[in-house]
Amino acid sequence: MFRHRLLQRTNQIKFKKRRLIMKQNFLFQASNISKYYGQNVGCKNVSLDINPGEVLGIVGESGSGKSTLLNCIYGNLEVDEGDIFLNDKSKTILNFTKISEPKLRLIQRSDLAFVHQNPRDGLRMNISAGGNIGERLMAIGHRNYGEIRQIAANWLEKVEIDVSRIDDKPSTFSGGMQQRLQIARNLVTRPRLIFMDEPTGGLDVSVQAKILDLLRNLVRELGIAAVIVTHDLAVVRLLADRIIVMQNGNVIEAGLCDQVLDDPQHKYSQLLVSSVLQV
Amino acid sequence: MIQIKNLNKSFQLYNQNDTNINVFKNINFRVNKGEVVALTGNSGTGKSTLLKLIYGSYVISKGDVLISDINIRKSSPRDILKLRKNKLGYVSQFLRVVPRVPTIDVVIEPLLEIGCEKKIALKKAQEILERLNIPKNLWNLSPLTFSGGEQQRVNIARGFIHNYPYLLLDEPTASLDQNNKNVVLDLIEKAKLNGSAIIGIFHDETARNKVATREVNLENL
Incomplete structure (x- = not known):
């Protein structure tokens, strides 16, 4: 009986805590995330939070845990410690580590989106460009073929792909077009938070600029929040409001984007910033 | 009003033999509405550094920067972004x-x-x-x-x-011809009359004399 009451009280406290978070109008919050690969640390004790419309950059060298962290907070990788909260479309706070697998998958396709570095990982290469976009719409309940095709055409236009290519398979597209198609496929469901893993990584510089401009406009026009993992400091400078710097799975510095890049306080961040080649 | 109180800035460069560079110590001044304060002093006295500290691009080592009632040192990144968006403008020498x-x-x-x-x-x-x-x-x-x-x-x-009610100008007239220089000085004059508090670096003396209401020399502080 006593234990039961105690349990009730702790639940009440938890509930109060959640209500407190809700008031702050946050969109996404990850607290004390740790992920281990056997003996090795993927990421350790990482906390971050994102408000609607904000862009957060995650920088660091290869192997610093950037992608691990991104996959953890998106729900692709199971975390060993920590909690991930999303304030969803209906203003309900969901804890990724507590909800069921199907529910998580649904959230990943409606409230969230994930843009892979390699568009082949994020596209279905054997269905048409229009189909790639339409599939996402059907997954959230759209059924009218004409309407789906129309929305797909609009999005191709938005990402500057010739609408006449709507029935072509992405395998016939260039790398830059594939990446833009992947972005369209992810944004068509109007996610509120988009995760990007080196979105401009394998692209030549002229296409990079186009995608940066596209992302910036979409973020502003649709009010989408984004988390961008990149090792390209020029890209974060142009896109991110705030950044976190990672080394060996730990966050070693976090703050205002230009402040961390122009006046880094940690030894490793200073090394990272001073290692960039000047063009 | 922009208020600078006992401001100190030093850079600790870990990867360059742990060098510590002291830029300046105990800077104090304030800029009221409708004032243009020109920062003077030789190269390397920290004029641009001071602007970047006010804008939040550099970390304050000691002291405070107050923009109306907002303390930059104590502000979160989100607060600073909000301030920049609505109230605090910055014209740098480089276009990014x-x-x-x-x-x-x-x-x-x-x-x-x-x-x-x-x-x-x-x-x-x-x-x-x-x-x-x-x-x-x-x-x-x-x-x-x-x-x-x-x-x-x-x-x-x-x-x-x-x-912007608060404006930071880092050599806004440096590479301009006389005609365009005058246009820019007119813009500054207009912002001044509108009640903006402005801090600027002007290497060109005639430009400085034309718009500045006061000078603050970083070497004498």
């Missing part, structure tokens, strides 16, 4: 923009950020670009292809398109 974005879009951006309607923003941008003598046929090109003086004027257009 996404490649291939047309000049006109670069200039209207600060207005779109505060939720201004695109039509109105475009009209304002056209006015200010015309005033700054940027030829109309360049408006739809990226400013990264422009000459130094033209790039600087694009930066100025961005800084003056919104009436």
